[in-house]
Amino acid sequence: MGERVDDEELERLVGEGAELLLAGWGSADRAAVRDDFDEWFTRLGLDEYARDVTELFLQTKLPVRKDLTAMWRARLRVGARVPSDPGAADELRALIDRLIPTVLSDPAGGDLIDFRSGTFNGPVFGVQHVLNTYGASPLGEAQPGSLDWPLAKDIEPLTHGVRPTGRVKGLPALPPYVGRDQDGMVNSALEQARSEGGLVIVLGQAYVGKSRTALAAMAQVVPEYRVFAPAQHEDLRKLPALLRGRAERCVVWLDDLDGHLGDRGLEPRLLAQLTGLEAVVLATMREDVYDTYVRTSAPGRLLDLANTVELPVAWEAAELKRAEETEDPRLVVAARESGTTGVPAYLTIGHRFWNDWQRDRNPGRHPRAHALLRAALDLARCGLKGPLPQHLLVTVHEGYGIAGLERETLDDAFEWAGREQYGVLRMLNRSGLKKAPCWEVLPYFVHTAEQDEGFPPVAGWVWGLAVEAARANPSAYDVESVVAGAPAGYLREAEAGDGAAMHALGLLEGGQGEGEKAESWFRRAAEAGWTESAGRLGRLLVERGETREAERFLESAAEAGDDEAATLLGKLLRDRAAKWFGAAAELGNPEAARQLGDLFLAEGELVQAEDCYLRAEEQGYAEVARSSGMLHLLCNGPGAAQVWLARAAAAGDGPAAELLAHLGSGPQPLEETRDRFSFSEAYPLDNAHYGVIQEEQGELAEARKYYEKGYEVGDAYAAYRLAVLLEKQGNGEEAKLWYRKAADMRHPIALAVAERPGAPDTVKE
Template identity: 50%
Template sequence: MDEESVERIAARAAMHHAREASTGARRPGAPAPPARPAAVRNTVSGGSVHGPVIQADTISTVTIQAPAFPSAVPDPETWPVAENLDPVTFGVRPAERVPGRRAAPPYILRARDGDLDTALEQAAQDGGLVLVIGEPFAGKTRTALAGMADQLRGFRVFAPARGTDLRGLPALLNGRRGRYAVWLDDLDGYLDDGEGRLEPRLLAQLAALKAVVVGTMREDAYDACRAAPHGRVLDLARIVELAREWSPSEREQVFLAHDGDPRLADAARSSGPVGVAAYLTLSPLLWEEWWRARRADRHPRGHALVRAALDLARCGLTGPLPMDLLLKVHEGYADVTGLERESAEDALAWAVARRHGLLPLLVRVTGDTWRAAPILVEAAARHDELPAVPGPVWGCALETARTDPAYDYGEVAAAARAAFRRAADDGDTTALHSLGLLAESLGQGEEAEQWFRRAAAAGEARSAGRIGRLLAERGEDRAAEPFLETAAEAGDAEAATLLGKLLQARAERCFKAGARHGSPEAAQLLGDLRLARGDVDNALYSYLDAAWAQYEPVARSMGLIHLLWREHKVAEVWLRRAADSGDACAADFLDPLSVDTLERAVEFFQDDAERRGFDASNLGVLLEEHGRPGEARPWYLKGYEQGDAYGAFRLAELHKKDGDDAEAGTWYRKAAAMGHPGAKRAFGEAPEP
């Protein structure tokens, strides 16, 4: 007998001892095999949990006849004994695989074990049928096998395959001195109308030989068979009903067992009305269905949606998660392809469907918030094939934890740091960058810089951009430039802009030096830089230096600066000079120098004014400047509605001209809120509305 059987028998004995002590009843020991009479006249007897089955005082003559067909039943002496039956081999669905653990966790005592033991004790004495019924996944098979191991110790057990002709069993067992049982899991499969099924006469023959038949049935199958002619044998059964939902005392037995099996502990905590047995059985089934759904021809988006909730829970976000967050995260799994084949609606419907009518993969909490089913979260800790949480998912988790008071950001950050370190040790350079960002978010500037430098050295362009910015902020422009250039070449727009500004500043210093030492080209280029940033006066001085040196290319620049001052005649001279020197750009400015009519100007802006706020506001300015403020007002409003703060500013100015200071203040406030500098200056002068 194996170690589990010994522990199980000891536990059940302790439970029954406590029951006997409280009731005064004495439980007899396992019955000794009775002496077999020489005659075939036997006493058929029994009792029932719900009522009599075959009355104990009924005496009948049962004639055992050899069958007229050859028997395919193996020699009874080769049948295994009840206490050595492997649960999984004899019908128990395996729980989730855990290294070092058996496929079926240790048996936990159920509240109906006492009734089952009584029925099996009586059947061991008198023969007959004991039947455990209940809802699917109630644990019927495991409970019945555990009861057999306890109460039918020493019985040899035959578990026939479906369709086996059972009529030869009585003749095969007749005259043998051993004790025998027949195990019929899902009994309804042995009650059909075919020959050799279990029916009342066959059961009576087996009972006359003190053989025990033990079976299980789902409640719906039991009800269906009771209404059918072939279900009359159920009238003779001792029935034990088993509930799927476990009581608090049954759950407590899990923790009293001190076995330490994590599958049992998780099931006892999380199964709820589903019941521990169902939870253990469904865990591997749900996990397998979800994991295989990642294929492009199955439910890839549904898989990714559930995975997003599962990974966020692994990050520490075990509370309700908004669907927007799940949708954002689920798009980022590089190893899941074919998302476009499944809509988000279909994916959600697949994820929330209850498997076997009991458990979904994704659970709605309240409103549009969700969480991964606990059965998946608990199983994830035991599955090595599940990839580590990707860095971007950790980023979303950290961002959520930082803004949601329901979570402890420090705890999530600590878990993220450990995950990033493991990934970095495995050669993931993006994890080095993530460690830098994490340290930065915690105010650990020196540590952040160290991580960014390591990541940049490993080729991480984002980290190069970070280092470049840090150095630029400290005034170390030359040291920042190579880092910014690396980031800019990788597509970092901010790094490219900052690098351009640094190079522009360096270029200006170089042009100043060149102009100071007599280079007219440097003087012109210095003027262009100054003009670009609005320093018109100093730009002119630089252009004049180049002109006095008779540097011909400066002619176009001189023409442009006079255009800015509306000195069209002077500008035309300079631009004509440049055009005659072959400057095509200058020639374009000459034809024409400005827009001739209001109508042409309106056409110029109106082309894009309907969809671009700048042009809408500019069109309003054009109309207002030509004495048409009423027509300008709707264009200013359109510009504001399209995000142009200048439109709001111009509306404020119109209201101020009209003497409506309250409305002007409202629009100044709106423009200032959008960042318009003129509105910010004017807002203090405008009366409060």
Template identity: 50%
Template sequence: MSAQPHAPTGRPAAVRNIVSGGTIHGPVIQADAISGITITHSGFAGTLPDPESWPTAADLDPVAFGVRPAHRVHGHAPLPRYVLRDRDHELDTALGQARVGGGLVLLLGEPFTGKSRAALVAMARGPAGRRVFAPPRGTDLRGLPALLQGRPERYLIWLDDLDEHLGDGGLEPRLLAQLTALKVVVVATMREDAYDACRAQPGGRVLDLAHIVELAREWSPAERERVAREAARTGDPRLIGAVSSSGPEGVAAYLALGPLLWDEWWRARRADRHPRGHALVRAALDLARCGLTGALPMDLLLKVHEGYADVTGMERESAEDALAWAVERRHGLLPLLVRVTGDTWRAAPFCVETVSPAQELPDVPGPVWGCALEAARSDAAYEYADVAAKARVAFQRAADAGDTSALHNLGLLADSLGEGDEAERWFRRAAEAGEPQSAGRLGRMLAERGEGKAAEPFLEAAAEAGNAEAATLLGKLLRARAEHWFTAGAKAGNPEAAHLLGDLLLGKGDVHGAFDSYLEAAAARYEPVARNMGVIHLLWHEGKVADVWMRRAAASGDACAAGYLDPLSVDTVERAVEFFQDDAERGRGLDAANLGTLLEEHDRPDEARTWYLKGYQDGDAYGAFRLAELCQKTGDEAEAAAWYRKAAAMGHPGALRALGEAPAAEPRGPGDQSR
């Protein structure tokens, strides 16, 4: 970049013009034979601080005088070390000329290009001891010439964002001429848009007198190489992140925008701001902290972001609005969430790289770790062992802090890595600490290796907490124990035990075993077994024998047995259709295919086909199987085979046997034991 054309070295033309016309109203400027200019009292000096109180250029705190702060990192200075810019030599040359003859040096560039810091560092590189006046915006500067008149020292005036120091009482050509005559150096910065706007205004004529040095936002390869060397030398994570992640926005913007955007994102968690947008970015950030630093599917982010209990009011913001907020480029430069490809995303690198040194976020919640581990297990882009190692450290830290759910997570992690003994140890610790989910896992592990009795108290604790799987497994274990003791009671001659044993066996599908147990109870003249004997004979299609048993049971007051004899029970096709049709139409349960079976058996195959198809569409494999059987009957072998395959794909045993993919079932019947 080339410097803006400016007045030749020496006294600017504006000064020569001002003093060439004789008397000037306002501060009086008169030519003399020695210095060429004499400045009399202006009337404004009393409003300005004593120059002896001005700090030196080396003592200026960059943040206090215009440099935007970076994230603070323990063990490092508030700002990363300054890295030389390509324009620093030109800036030093311009300042050197201004120190000889006074004048205005203007550093021009877009926002967040590092203008303020480059200028302040350049001033500090100059002759030692020069004092600097940095007036607040709106300060009346007209008293400066009189204040500095006759002082042997040389001074610097620092006007960061020069557009805020123009206008009435601010810097204008005549005032600049007076300061230049005193060899005062005015150093200023200005944004490109403000420069363009001011040039079009009368107050912007002072810009014609400036020596302009332009500073680009995007850093050159040489500048980035210097950043990399400084990062390697100091180990400053802010510079390391800038090397790896800053792009066209430039290193300065990367460092300066980080704290601003971080603050905006963190405050957005409030219900009256952008809570869902905050949670969406937090999901991407937490997954990156887990080790998933690549592209993240939006489905995964949506799943994770709903789990932050400390973020309220998400129902007020749609997912679409949340995403739009997260991807908006702040200051036209950096978003919080970055699209990778398609519908995959990642947290902005500055977010990921600032959270570790800043330590501003809570620990990643256990459920987020669970999602990260699940994603790493199924996505070859990630090494599961690496994510698991990070998770183990996080869970151990949480467990040491008293989080009992972390004990359970350590058990799950060990189990996923095939560390059975380690998993059991963690599940036991968690269960003893009151974690019902761990009690359920431990109970299953014990049951699977044959320690059913030891498993029961753990399964019961989990079942009482609402764990359906634990309740089911506990019931199966108790049923097995009940069968053992009912068998013992039956062998000892107790007819009630024989009756109850028969019920268990019938529920398992062991019709012959159940019949034998019922027969023992009947032999002992145990009247309550009568209905069960009738049921067995109904299953064997021995209606007359069943009728005898049912009448006996009904006579003894068994209302259920009496129902079997009720002539109003389902005895017509239409009544049977009514029985199935309501749930079949609503797609509930198994009734659509059942209704089709009823209609087919009564010579209504076209209607049956409709209900079989609905059953299949509702997810019932039997519907597909019955369609295959129906096609087989009509001789459509190809269509039958297609439906058999659909039913087999859904796991239907009959279809698997029809395709020769499962062993044939053993025939079942009453044999010689019927009575």
């Protein structure tokens, strides 16, 4: 209906509501009508109107309908427009929809509602009184033949005042009757009334099971009696005339006795007449109403004549045992969970709560309260039995995506869900400290959801939070039970292709020691694109030695930001690189030897690194310069390190140049530095190195000799060093010649010099 109804819709709504309220006054199920309207007004803060509802239903005679209808239309209009509750009109519509079937299905009907003078723009309902159909009454004249009333043994409880419980597929509408400890007293009182006549009242609080107990006693003690069940406020004065002279015996069934008292109803003289006709009067009455009537004159005198049996709310252990022995799941759960509430109240109010909650997802009603109850219900279905931390409920309820949460604060939602309603139960029961409140959902909700095949299953992400909560507080929850149930919770989503659910199943199976199952789920999740599973699968494969297969999964995880997967992949690739660099080095590849040496150097394996670098040096592989320089630096040979790093820097190696700058410059002891090299034909690069050492010692002729030897074995660096030396000596023309030779050998600095204006042509040897 939305936040606000238009005027036309509002008038139709309040018109239906007023007619329903008055029809309910004359209905056999008047208590339900009274309670629902009372609660609606109370929830809206209209306590005065709520009290007026109660007073209206205590009256024994309905005032003039036209004036009364107008009054209640006005009051319902106020309620539907309460500014503080935009969902009030929706609640009224739900109330009407809920009660119409109850009133319409009442075989005793109710007062006749005459819509002939009304104008309505939508569907309307009417309830007609079977004993007062436009003035014709079967009580007017006694008719010959049998009374066309049902036998006591055939009475249908739901049409004679017993409130419905939740339906379960494959089970009867009502659970079987469970004997109360007071049955003997009720049966005894009814047997006495059968022999002597009189009034028997089963007394008790609302929702205590009065009607069911009384009807069960009726079926057992007087099964062949005909049952007359008049509507509320029916004129009973002609009933004796109808019964007089008949052989059949009768039970007058007056559920909610307060609706049958007064001048036209049951009073001491009429009771005496019925007793004389061997009729039994069996009634039920609420304790609060009984206490009100015993203080008045005429009704009080009648009640003094009654044989009253009081039914307690809480069930004794023997009664609960009998309920469990029925094996009806509704009764089994109620016996276990109802506590001091009592089984009947638990079943009937739980059923009403469930229906109310199903409607409260509407943004105009209580969407946040609905979501919080759903969270508590789902967590309980996961196995988190007992109180749940409020912060956990808040986290879960936000994940459902229910619209309209912003229209209801958390405090308001918890207040509504935790409020005692119908004077009996709460949907959420609060416990714990004020700063750390906990909430427990009504067990009826859990049982009903588990029995309802159409109710949504618990989502996988909720199972995940439930497992975390159980493990975080093992003293409060059965961790094994929650963990054991989680796979089934994830399975549906996993089979539908949800990678997150597959990953969660892998974690659960792994935690239970099911390695093969865990790996299977991780593989499925990884193939579905869930990179977290790819990382885990990669690690599992590495542990098993299947490194090649692991690499693709680790790479997928690494690309998604998994640093551990990236590190492990790097190690695998390094190890594999070492293998193939080693193979290439054995085949004589100097680049592979240098790369392998770098790997050894990084691992601190200096002997192996030196062996690899020497292999490269033997082949005149100048690119090994920085690596060799680093090795000499680590082996405390700064002079030799400078020589190698100078070579690398001259070739354009930036890091080598930076290291060289940090080392500083200056001559090194000739013998000490020379010892760091292996001057022989086997190491062609060392010619230039010896030239550098000689040059630093001032032995320029010796330096030129070694540079020329280096050039002869194809070392571009040797030619470059000689060019630099000649330039220092002022021999520019010859320096240009050697720069050109070095450039022809692709030395980078020599190339740059050769490109300058005035550089000589290439020298051909």
